[in-house]
Amino acid sequence: MKRSTLAAALAAATVMAVAPAAQAQQKLKVGLMLPYSGTYAALGTAIENGFKLYVAEQGGKIGGREIEYFKVDDESEPAKATDNVGKLIKRDNVDVIVGTVHSGVAMAMAKAAKDSGTLLIIPNAGAVAVTGPMCAENIFRSSFSNWQPGYAMGEVAAKKGMKKAVTITWKYAAGDESVGGFKEAFEKGGGQVVKELSLPFPNVEFQPLLTEIASIRPDVVYTFFAGGGAVKFVKDYAAAGLKKTIPLYGAGFITDGTLEAQGADADGLLTTLHYGDGLDNPKDKAFRAAYEKAYKVAPDVYAVQGYDAAQMLAIGLNATHGDVAKKAEFAKAVTAARIDSPRGAFTIGASHNPVQDMYLRQVIGKENKVIGIAAKALADPGAGCRM
Numbered sequence: 240m241k242r243s244t245l246a247a248a249l250a251a252a253t254v255m256a257v258a259p260a261a262q263a264q265q266k267l268k269v270g271l272m273l274p275y276s277g278t279y280a281a282l283g284t285a286i287e288n289g290f291k292l293y294v295a296e297q298g299g300k301i302g303g304r305e306i307e308y309f310k311v312d313d314e315s316e317p318a319k320a321t322d323n324v325g326k327l328i329k330r331d332n333v334d335v336i337v338g339t340v341h342s343g344v345a346m347a348m349a350k351a352a353k354d355s356g357t358l359l360i361i362p363n364a365g366a367v368a369v370t371g372p373m374c375a376e377n378i379f380r381s382s383f384s385n386w387q388p389g390y391a392m393g394e395v396a397a398k399k400g401m402k403k404a405v406t407i408t409w410k411y412a413a414g415d416e417s418v419g420g421f422k423e424a425f426e427k428g429g430g431q432v433v434k435e436l437s438l439p440f441p442n443v444e445f446q447p448l449l450t451e452i453a454s455i456r457p458d459v460v461y462t463f464f465a466g467g468g469a470v471k472f473v474k475d476y477a478a479a480g481l482k483k484t485i486p487l488y489g490a491g492f493i494t495d496g497t498l499e500a501q502g503a504d505a506d507g508l509l510t511t512l513h514y515g516d517g518l519d520n521p522k523d524k525a526f527r528a529a530y531e532k533a534y535k536v537a538p539d540v541y542a543v544q545g546y547d548a549a550q551m552l553a554i555g556l557n558a559t560h561g562d563v564a565k566k567a568e569f570a571k572a573v574t575a576a577r578i579d580s581p582r583g584a585f586t587i588g589a590s591h592n593p594v595q596d597m598y599l600r601q602v603i604g605k606e607n608k609v610i611g612i613a614a615k616a617l618a619d620p621g622a623g624c625r626m
């Protein structure tokens with residue numbers, strides 16, 4: 240090698256060695272777009288807590304980079320979603336967006352992420368479209384699709400020999416898709432959904448609908464509600480005298496993070512979800528102890544999803560040495576990983592939605608006790624996803 244070439248090669252090597260270190264000093268800008276007000280406020284807080292717990296366990300760094308947070312309260316308001324996500328993308332210039340809870344808001348976020356190329360990790364909202372027709376290399380979900388718990392519960396109800404079901408939910412993507420999953424499996428198993436009842440999100444005037452349920456007298460009622468609305472629905476269902484006569488089944492959100500407020504009115508309810516109490520795995524035990532120590536409350540499914548969103552970010556960024564622009568490498572690492580979650584290990588499928596066990600749970604006291612597996616390694620069909 241000639242002297243000048245050697246010098247050039249050495250200079251290049253030095254630059255290469257220094258580049259990652261220089262980048263490591265730049266903070267990773269994480270945009271948290273979550274509901275901090277309204278019926279889903281507690282869910283947003285649990286997600287943020289879970290996310291930050293994982294970051295703290297990594298010594299405050301992800302992919303070698305310290306973190307700077309930018310927060311937006313999305314109010315679970317789809318009409319404000321495009322403006323709100325625009326603040327994070329254009330004003331704050333974040334590297335990654337973590338959000339949100341509400342499916343209608345999440346769909347606007349997915350569109351913005353797809354258009355701008357910003358990395359998006361959805362820590363709750365189950366909108367089927369974001370890991371379906373709207374799927375993209377830079378969009379991931381750490382939670383579930385709305386179809387998954389619904390489908391699992393439809394199988395459970397059909398296997399129990401129930402024939403006639405009424406469904407009740409909020410009229411928006413999450414409710415529609417949860418009911419859709421239930422109906423698909425329940426009718427495949429020989430049952431029939433005879434009436435689909437709904438009310439606008441986030442209304443809680445359940446009384447007229449409960450009266451209708453009482454007059455139809457189905458074998459089972461399937462429901463999707465969450466957060467503050469779930470608390471009230473379970474209490475109203477019991478107060479209407481229906482709990483004694485018609486079993487209430489639900490996607491597990493109906494009793495997750497809500498049991499303190501629901502009290503005895505939730506006792507005995509059967510639900511399906513990808514998390515629950517009494518999972519006998521070391522990761523969950525450690526997670527619960529750490530979460531309770533940090534926040535003085537027990538974690539719920541939302542906390543787990545926030546924690547796992549941070550884990551997925553770390554898996555991707557460790558593979559790209561902290562570089563969010565390397566989207567293909569990031570996606571390859573996340574979809575190849577076995578994610579060590581408190582829910583039990585799971586993987587991320589080709590459409591970037593979790594492939595995971597759906598547990599059957601029963602409310603016993605203040606717990607959603609896992610009493611079985613309703614559907615093993617259940618994958619959302621991801622219909623319409625072309626990467």
Ligand code: PHB
Pocket residue numbers: 279340341342343363364365366385413464465466492
């Ligand atoms: C949703 O809008 O997708 C959603 C909201 C709250 C939940 C679950 C799903 O608990």
